Amino acid sequence: MIQKSYWWLTIGMVLFIFSNGNWTIPIATWIAPVFLLAFLRRSSNPRSLILLFVLIIIATKFMLAGIIPDDLGGLTYILTFYYAVIWFFPYCIHSIISHRIPGFKSTLVLPVAGVTAEYLNTIFFGSWSSLAYTQYGDLALMQICSITGIWGISFLILWFASVIDWCWSRQNIWDSMRSRAWIYILTLFLVLFYGGIRLMFCTGVSTTENIVSFTPTEAIDQFILNMKNAGFSSSRKMAKENRTELNNYLEQAYADIFQKMESITNEKTSLVLWPEATISVLEEKESAIIEKGKKFAHENNTFLIMAYYLLPKLNSSQPEENKLCLINSDGEIEFEYLKAYPVPGSPHKAGDKVIPFAETSMGTIGSVICYDMDFTPFINQAGRKKIDIMLVPAWDWEAINPLHAQMAVFRCIENGFSMVRQTGEGLSIASDPAGxxxxxxxxxxxxxxxxxSSVPNKRCSTIYALTGDLFAWLCISVFIVFILLVYRKKHND
Incomplete structure (x- = not known):
């Protein structure tokens, strides 16, 4: 007969598969850890930890299939293993040291370990895999991000499981809940109450800006078809071997794109936004295409963000650039920007990791590109610079749709700006400062x-904009204190 603990493992792993990634069910994110902790508590030996780790690795492969592209070769398996480690880490730490921490304080081991793993991951690879994103749509809960960042939600989810397991392990569950669990219940109540209050008062202002964003799909498809007919699969390769013909195809695409812009712009349009790397631009032709943008912006009395992929001059040693340019309604360049964080495996040059902004009649405008929005310390610059509207050219793929766009909405709540994110292949979305x-x-x-999109042109102030990832660092500090306390106790024993 299968031991009872393995039933908890089975239930926990089934729920775990639906706790993140491709098939997220928000309630499963809260409940799965409860059963996994129950399994570890009843089978507290190294073999149980190894078994759980192996199962999490297998589950991660399915949960992140497509989200981690299959065409990365060995890197696909490395990244799968890496994210499995992140998800396993808090359970491993909890199993090893929580029983050495006295009283109700032991319930904090799991959440601080979880936040530590998530935050360290964010520094290097962005905030992918965070538990917080599974709760997208619960606006009252999401508002805590304006104080703690996404780390507050991840903390609450893991603390819930730890508190339930702590009560479950006591002889009298209900007495345990009455004596200590009220601390968690009160905390969650205050978080949701705060969320409701913020939703009432962070309503934006009566003044909004009409922002038109678009993807010139027909022009892009025709350009790709022309390249294929010429025997090329990418503009990068064609630029090296048949630059003249590529330029002819690009000129046709530019004409189609600007014609499309003329058809969707009117006198109420404040700004026009392209998606990420809308079209390739030869370096020697960059000034000409920007002049086209300046002329369009001035004649239509509108701002314009052009996002394009810059191909270096022939025989140049310089890498490609994933770039955008903001042009004001007077036909002048406000700023240019290179994508700060290339997606792993991308060949293009990384930018200087400074968010550009411009003081305009629409308020303070800032812009970054796609993957940049996943890095919470980086985007916190927008909060400190008091940016009102964040404009985000992006390009996703089907496996990360709509997750990647939804992740960006959390940056709005954290830093208090409105956002328009135009996506080439995926969910294009506009959000206010409350998400x-x-x-x-x-x-x-x-x-x-x-x-x-009618977008509010005034920000909502947030505590996170001032403190950044302070809550995450507090969790890391508590985690280190727990490790030191356990080490000292073990040494003294």
């Missing part, structure tokens, strides 16, 4: 690839 969706279009389910 409320103002408009959205899914590339894969809609035949319309342009979006008009």
């Amino acid at each position: 409320r969706v103002l408009s959205s279009i899914d590339h894969f389910t809609s035949k319309e690839y342009s979006m008009v």
